[in-house]
Amino acid sequence: MFTEPRSGLLAAWGNALLAGIVSPDDAVLAIVGEDAVHRVEGLPGEAGPVGLTLALGRLRRLGATGFRVAMPAPGHPLGLSGPPEFNARALDAGEAVIASGVSFGLVPEVYEAGPAGDLHVEVVWHCLAVRGAPPADVPSLGEAERELAEALREAAAVLSGLDVAGSGPVAAAAIDAYRARAEVGSGDVLAPGYPARAARVLELARRVGLLVAMAYEHGPGGAVSASEMAARVEALRPVERVARRAQVAAYNAYVEERERHR
Incomplete structure (x- = not known):
């Protein structure tokens, strides 16, 4: 069945947060949805994974002005702009978020955790360098x-x-x-x-x-x-x-x- 990509939720509510339309708590609640927790790994200035609230605030302080989505598939690098390392990670995930105003992107990795019969979903967003170029094949x-x-x-x-x-x-x-x-x-x-x-x-x-x-x-x-x-x-x-x-x-x-x- 058709489902909303996690990258779409992060971009949409991240944009509303950057615009001051929603609070950090409301944005993170909408992004996480039914997942147990989301963390961001590889964020500049952080030695380990951090929560979404801190990560979105840090990206804003670094100069992020908005978030775009990429949804690549084999043979179709939809929304990507490079470099190859980021493109490969995004292709494996089937989705990614690319920040405007700074040269960083986020690729989700989804895990199931917990004991048998009580599994829950955890998401780690990997923060990676991206190239400041127009995204591939995105229509108006x-x-x-x-x-x-x-x-x-x-x-x-x-x-x-x-x-x-x-x-x-x-x-x-x-x-x-x-x-x-x-x-x-x-x-x-x-x-x-x-x-x-x-x-x-x-x-x-x-x-x-x-x-x-x-x-x-x-x-x-x-x-x-x-x-x-x-x-x-x-x-x-x-x-x-x-x-x-x-x-x-x-x-x-x-x-x-x-x-x-x-």
Whole structure:
């Protein structure tokens, strides 16, 4: 199922914190979510891991003016700008946060900890040097919105052709669950201060992401052969790419708009 990337939450609420719209406690609470704890390792001036509150404050004092998101995949360095070490770590994680105004980025590493039957999730963000260059392949909000409209049509056509859209109660339940969650609103994820268009783009990206997840997870009668799955992956790869590009555009909209008005 489509889930919000931890990097998106950190960037969105980190931006609201830097703008003075939310308190440090509220920002960290929203970023951590259902995880047990988040720490930051490799922060300049610190010998070991520190909490998110201290880390965000330190990055602000170092000159951070905003946070962008990268969501790379093999063959698609979406949102990255180098150097190779950072890009490789971000690719392994599938996501990263890049600070504007300072040459640092954060890559999450997720652990399960605790005794059997009582496991909890801990996240360590690795602070690494980044290159001050334009991020790769990030569209504007307008471009992302136009691409998503076409991607929705393509995804629906693919699902129909694969007989997934009508594949029964499991798919219907997935759609109902998504619709219920969407009513909460993307603005809560993006944090205060984001433009309304960014929330709209993120919601469209969620819809595309749900359709892609349905195609991967649910087949007619629940049975999906290897050849059928290969066909789905090939047909939906461009659609999934559009959804990731739109996610990044939405999360990065706060910084992009701020820089346009400087």
